[in-house]
Amino acid sequence: MLIHPWDAALDDAEWQGWLAAHDFGQLAVNGLPGEPPFVQPLHFSYDAERGEAVTHLARPNPIWPAIAAAPQVTLSVVDDYTFIPGPWHAPDDAPPEHGTPTSFYAAVQLLCTAHIVDDPEAKAELLHRQLAHFQPAGDYAPVAPDLAPFGRMLPGIRGLRLEVTDVRAKFKYGANKPRPMQREVSDRLADRNAPGDAAARAHQLRRLAATEG
Numbered sequence: 001m002l003i004h005p006w007d008a009a010l011d012d013a014e015w016q017g018w019l020a021a022h023d024f025g026q027l028a029v030n031g032l033p034g035e036p037p038f039v040q041p042l043h044f045s046y047d048a049e050r051g052e053a054v055t056h057l058a059r060p061n062p063i064w065p066a067i068a069a070a071p072q073v074t075l076s077v078v079d080d081y082t083f084i085p086g087p088w089h090a091p092d093d094a095p096p097e098h099g100t101p102t103s104f105y106a107a108v109q110l111l112c113t114a115h116i117v118d119d120p121e122a123k124a125e126l127l128h129r130q131l132a133h134f135q136p137a138g139d140y141a142p143v144a145p146d147l148a149p150f151g152r153m154l155p156g157i158r159g160l161r162l163e164v165t166d167v168r169a170k171f172k173y174g175a176n177k178p179r180p181m182q183r184e185v186s187d188r189l190a191d192r193n194a195p196g197d198a199a200a201r202a203h204q205l206r207r208l209a210a211t212e213g
Contacts, residue, residue: 004176009170024077027055044075045130061158067160072112081103084174088188103172105170113162120154124154127150186204186205
């Protein structure tokens, strides 16, 4: 993923805060020799203090041999995207149709070393961490190898602990354009109000405010 300086995260807090509200992504794993990469959609729970994300998949999933062969994987999350028509970015001294269209989006890629978890107790602990994130009200039965209803299901899954080794974060919201143009685009997004426009506009205005001085 190309990250220009003006699209880079302002600091770690920016991408960590964004990722805290985005817990569904795609896990990219190198394919076995002669095979294409695997791209697995999944929910995950990211723990900034531990520097890892945890998830699980069904035991029959064909991705497991690929992870075992090449545990260096990428967990990719993309959201808050919208399309910017060319005329919105046309310079003042050029015809509107000469403007260059682009995409606005936020993306975080966690480069990880994957650790497969098969021990029943360790899998149970991993699932409790996920449940605590997704069901913070605690409205779920305990997960333990010898307890119903989940204990009998544990053999059917394998856990994944994704140890984060690097992070690539990008917030592409036109920060390379003149500030008056950025504000005009923001107004156009508010007027258009298509799906994704409000979130993209909020990022653009937030980053504009953070860099004013």
